[in-house]
Amino acid sequence: MERSSSKAGNGQASKISASPDDDQGIFRRAKRSIDDLITQARRFRLKTKQQELLIRVSALLLIYVLAFATRLFSVLRYESVIHEFDPYFNYRTTLYLTQKGFYEFWNWFDYESWYPLGRIIGGTLYPGLMVTAALLYWTLRLLSFAVHIRDVCVLTAPFFASNTAMVGYFFGKELKDPGTGLVAAAFLAICPGYISRSVAGSYDNEGVAIFALLLTFYLFVKAVNTGSLAWAVASAFAYFYMVSAWGGYIFIINLLPIYVLVLLVTGRYSLRLYVAYNTLYVLGMLLAMQIRFVGFQHVQSGEHMAAMGVFFLMQVFYLVNWVKSMVEPKLFQAFLKIAVIVTGGAGALALGVGMATGYISPWTGRFYSLLDPTYAKDHIPIIASVSEHQPTAWSSFMFDYHLLLFLFPAGLFFCFRRPTDATIFIMIYGLTSLYFAGVMVRLILVATPAVCLIGAIAVSSTLKNVCGLLREKPVGKVPERQGKDKSKGGSDQSIPFQREACIVVLAGALYLLTSYALHCTWVTSEAYSSPSIVLAARQSNGDRVIFDDFREAYFWLQHNTPPDAKVMSWWDYGYQITAMGNRTVIVDNNTWNNTHIATVGRAMSSYEDEAYEIMRSLDVDYVLVVFGGVTGYSSDDINKFLWMVRIGGGVFPVIKESDYLNNGEYRIDAAAAPKMLECLMYKLCYYRFGEVSTEYGKPPGWDRARGTVIGKKDFELEYLDEAFTTSNWIVRIYKLKPPANRK
Amino acid sequence: AMDPVEHAVRLIYKGLRPPRMRLRSLVPELPSPMTAFFLVLASYFLVVSGIIYDVIVEPPGIGSRQDPVTGAIRPVVFLPGRVNGQYIIEGLSSGFMFVLGGMGIVALDLATHKGWSKNVRMSFGLGGIAAVVIAYAMSVLFIRIKIPAYLH
Numbered sequence: 001m002e003r004s005s006s007k008a009g010n011g012q013a014s015k016i017s018a019s020p021d022d023d024q025g026i027f028r029r030a031k032r033s034i035d036d037l038i039t040q041a042r043r044f045r046l047k048t049k050q051q052e053l054l055i056r057v058s059a060l061l062l063i064y065v066l067a068f069a070t071r072l073f074s075v076l077r078y079e080s081v082i083h084e085f086d087p088y089f090n091y092r093t094t095l096y097l098t099q100k101g102f103y104e105f106w107n108w109f110d111y112e113s114w115y116p117l118g119r120i121i122g123g124t125l126y127p128g129l130m131v132t133a134a135l136l137y138w139t140l141r142l143l144s145f146a147v148h149i150r151d152v153c154v155l156t157a158p159f160f161a162s163n164t165a166m167v168g169y170f171f172g173k174e175l176k177d178p179g180t181g182l183v184a185a186a187f188l189a190i191c192p193g194y195i196s197r198s199v200a201g202s203y204d205n206e207g208v209a210i211f212a213l214l215l216t217f218y219l220f221v222k223a224v225n226t227g228s229l230a231w232a233v234a235s236a237f238a239y240f241y242m243v244s245a246w247g248g249y250i251f252i253i254n255l256l257p258i259y260v261l262v263l264l265v266t267g268r269y270s271l272r273l274y275v276a277y278n279t280l281y282v283l284g285m286l287l288a289m290q291i292r293f294v295g296f297q298h299v300q301s302g303e304h305m306a307a308m309g310v311f312f313l314m315q316v317f318y319l320v321n322w323v324k325s326m327v328e329p330k331l332f333q334a335f336l337k338i339a340v341i342v343t344g345g346a347g348a349l350a351l352g353v354g355m356a357t358g359y360i361s362p363w364t365g366r367f368y369s370l371l372d373p374t375y376a377k378d379h380i381p382i383i384a385s386v387s388e389h390q391p392t393a394w395s396s397f398m399f400d401y402h403l404l405l406f407l408f409p410a411g412l413f414f415c416f417r418r419p420t421d422a423t424i425f426i427m428i429y430g431l432t433s434l435y436f437a438g439v440m441v442r443l444i445l446v447a448t449p450a451v452c453l454i455g456a457i458a459v460s461s462t463l464k465n466v467c468g469l470l471r472e473k474p475v476g477k478v479p480e481r482q483g484k485d486k487s488k489g490g491s492d493q494s495i496p497f498q499r500e501a502c503i504v505v506l507a508g509a510l511y512l513l514t515s516y517a518l519h520c521t522w523v524t525s526e527a528y529s530s531p532s533i534v535l536a537a538r539q540s541n542g543d544r545v546i547f548d549d550f551r552e553a554y555f556w557l558q559h560n561t562p563p564d565a566k567v568m569s570w571w572d573y574g575y576q577i578t579a580m581g582n583r584t585v586i587v588d589n590n591t592w593n594n595t596h597i598a599t600v601g602r603a604m605s606s607y608e609d610e611a612y613e614i615m616r617s618l619d620v621d622y623v624l625v626v627f628g629g630v631t632g633y634s635s636d637d638i639n640k641f642l643w644m645v646r647i648g649g650g651v652f653p654v655i656k657e658s659d660y661l662n663n664g665e666y667r668i669d670a671a672a673a674p675k676m677l678e679c680l681m682y683k684l685c686y687y688r689f690g691e692v693s694t695e696y697g698k699p700p701g702w703d704r705a706r707g708t709v710i711g712k713k714d715f716e717l718e719y720l721d722e723a724f725t726t727s728n729w730i731v732r733i734y735k736l737k738p739p740a741n742r743k
Numbered sequence: 744a745m746d747p748v749e750h751a752v753r754l755i756y757k758g759l760r761p762p763r764m765r766l767r768s769l770v771p772e773l774p775s776p777m778t779a780f781f782l783v784l785a786s787y788f789l790v791v792s793g794i795i796y797d798v799i800v801e802p803p804g805i806g807s808r809q810d811p812v813t814g815a816i817r818p819v820v821f822l823p824g825r826v827n828g829q830y831i832i833e834g835l836s837s838g839f840m841f842v843l844g845g846m847g848i849v850a851l852d853l854a855t856h857k858g859w860s861k862n863v864r865m866s867f868g869l870g871g872i873a874a875v876v877i878a879y880a881m882s883v884l885f886i887r888i889k890i891p892a893y894l895h
Contacts (some may be wrong), residue, residue, distance in 0.1 A: 064878065265773070266773065343811070373795055373798070373799050374798070374799055377799060390796075390797040390800075390827060391793070391795045391798075392793060392796060392827065393796045393822075393826075393827050393828055393829035393834065394791060394792055394793045394829055394833070394834045394837040394838060395791040395826050395827070395828075395829060395837075395886065395889050395890070396827045397791055397793075398837065398882065398885075398886050399826055399886070399890075405791060405841045405844075405845075405882075406841055406844035406847075406848065406875070406879070406882075407845070407848065408787070408845065408876065409784055409787055409841075409842060409845030409846065409849070410845045410846075410848035410849050410852070412780065412783060412784070412787075413780060413845075413849045416776045416777070416779065416783075417776070417782040419776065427783075431783060431787075434787070434790055434791075435786075435790055436850055438790040438793070438794070438795045438796075439795050441827055458848060461852060462848060462851060462852045465852055465855040466851075466855060467856050467876075468855070496861075496865075501868060503870070505851060508872070508876075512875075512879065518894070519894070522893075522894050526892075527826075584775075584861065651795050678744070691748075713797050
């Protein structure tokens with residue numbers, strides 16, 4: 001039980017013996033009462049161990065609050081609103097779960113998206129996030145806090161980010177010592193690489209999945225270190241949570257076999273590793289099959305075969321080792337030869353039969369493009385078009401990691417110098433995840449915990465050594481060397497000005513860590529806290545101007561169109577239209593049907609009459625486009641047009657990309673290709689735009705996002721009517737005219 | 744009855760003799776930890792310099808723009824405007840700075856090693872401090888050039 005040393009005890013001042021009433025007596029009495037108070041207070045002074053515990057617990061509490069608080073910028077600036085595109089789908093499903101219950105949720109068939117195909121939501125999502133938020137909501141409701149489900153969803157990610165920092169502390173403690181754990185937790189709490197996907201409002205799978213990932217890894221390393229079955233079972237359940245939360249669980253199920261292989265090769269195998277891996281694999285695989293979306297992939301999919309292969313290899317390995325301990329060497333050599341041949345043959349045969357019959361499916365495009373980064377660019381334009389899937393440049397690394405980029409190689413050095421099972425794991429995790437982060441920007445998130453932990457090892461080790469040097473008592477006299485010992489290079493081994501140099505190094509470390517904190521806060525505030533459903537810009541006089549056009553358009557849709565209206569737009573906006581506009585869409589962000597998306601792409605890039613035929617066949621009532629020409633918003637549909645052409649042209653050869661290019665470039669000014677000026681997307685975006693003056697001193701029809709005047713200003717739409725344009729022209733909605741014989 | 748190919752092979756091998764060689768076992772021995780560390784460091788340098796970006800997007804080694812006044816072509820080292828874009832040379836130089844900083848910290852820690860002589864420790868210490876200072880200052884300078892609004 002701790003007692004704070006700062007409070008005085010139940011102040012019982014001892015009686016002061018009577019002394020003469022003069023000034024000296026008063027002073028003496030005062031001094032004695034102070035001395036008595038100090039003696040009382042000393043009784044409550046903590047021992048060093050308790051002091052250390054107090055410091056650690058208060059540091060962890062502060063880190064917990066910090067991790068939560070730094071993610072609240074957008075809630076404080078705008079409001080508690082869900083950001084981006086994917087979170088709107090997650091919000092809609094969580095809402096459905098809390099309103100209708102589990103049975104309806106698992107059996108939900110959604111006819112409001114992917115018209116006319118529909119989508120089996122119950123079997124095609126990862127339920128971990130929704131169930132977590134729903135459980136939090138029900139718990140809070142049980143404690144009679146009347147919260148709205150939207151607020152719970154918005155704040156789920158920061159809550160789990162704080163929990164991740166705590167798991168980071170325990171992991172660091174496991175790797176080295178509690179000091180490393182504290183530094184790791186502090187790094188994790190504010191690292192921008194993690195904040196980017198777990199800010200308040202970013203209600204996406206990664207917010208919960210990174211917590212599950214780090215928890216699984218921590219529990220597994222603990223199981224390997226202790227060899228206890230309990231920790232291994234716990235890690236299997238953590239793996240189950242990870243599988244339910246995110247498709248990135250493939251990383252875990254492939255990293256663990258690599259780790260096991262490395263340990264076997266370097267001769268660090270032991271019974272602890274056997275217990276840990278086998279329990280996690282078998283129990284985790286059985287639990288993972290409970291998620292409908294995953295199903296039997298653990299035995300059927302090529303991406304999971306590495307784990308199974310290593311599982312069997314491990315059995316053979318340990319069997320061979322056991323036989324080796326029982327039998328004399330010559331017989332063992334023969335046994336080894338036979339065992340290797342039989343195992344190799346059986347494994348190759350099984351793999352060959354599995355792949356030939358098609359039972360084991362090959363690697364899917366999304367994960368294959370991680371091994372061969374050029375694959376997506378040539379073969380799968382949908383994957384190549386997502387901006388998060390672009391490879392990473394050095395500035396993204398610096399932006400998201402800052403100081404950790406310097407600490408990572410230093411931490412690796414410390415790990416290599418004194419490898420243990422746990423540090424080998426964190427090194428493999430760090431190196432593989434950093435390579436994948438180099439292939440895709442979005443995977444910087446997965447590498448963040450490893451980079452933070454290895455950086456913490458570097459900081460903690462260096463600071464410990466420097467502080468140890470600072471603390472050592474200066475040697476007064478050089479002790480006489482007796483005997484024939486010759487010391488190398490001077491008898492005094494300590495450096496001159498050692499204490500001063502240590503203080504300089506410590507001050508430098510303080511400066512670097514402070515600048516890391518400043519950088520992280522600046523990045524969070526400026527780059528990662530925009531809700532992207534609400535756009536903000538700075539005017540010339542410094543005022544902030546807010547564009548709320550998206551919500552304006554979606555609410556217009558909700559209030560001014562018939563409830564069974566179908567809206568065609570590019571797939572980016574599908575989730576938002578369904579969640580906020582409450583209307584049926586043709587394609588949305590799930591992108592599970594490439595042909596359907598290609599049909600929409602073809603419609604957008606065809607002439608108006610051809611597009612009208614396609615849209616009538618899809619039963620479309622309204623078309624929605626996003627246009628940034630008036631505001632300068634650069635993520636609009638004209639800038640995404642090249643992907644519509646490529647994806648549409650990938651399925652329908654009638655769309656040829658060369659028709660839209662002028663000299664290899666997409667242009668919309670007077671030098672544009674003729675088909676570009678006539679296609680549906682151009683017409684819908686620039687209808688009536690030729691009369692609008694967007695910037696002082698520029699002619700009417702000046703497109704601020706492209707920086708030119710548009711090529712064709714004066715034209716009429718034959719098959720569509722303009723239904724609604726938002727106040728800043730960002731979202732434009734058009735209604736299809738009925739066919740000529742139906743008017 | 745012998746198959747003609749087998750006949751031919753037997754004839755050939757009547758004259759041939761296998762050479763006397765001492766073949767070692769094919770199992771490679773593991774590299775020492777420090778060798779592995781340097782390999783890993785080299786791969787870290789390449790990844791952090793954005794080599795995968797270079798291979799896929801194929802940017803030029805260095806950019807260029809035309810001077811509006813003189814009309815001459817001036818080189819542009821840092822790709823302006825986006826955070827996730829680079830030229831090859833700017834990537835490599837930034838990667839070098841990161842590795843330099845990391846090695847500086849390693850040198851600093853080695854300077855605290857008790858067993859070595861005074862001069863070695865001092866040079867490690869001073870070299871480490873210099874490396875970290877240079878690397879950090881250059882990295883911040885690079886990011887300031889690339890993102891003009893940095894820390895404002």
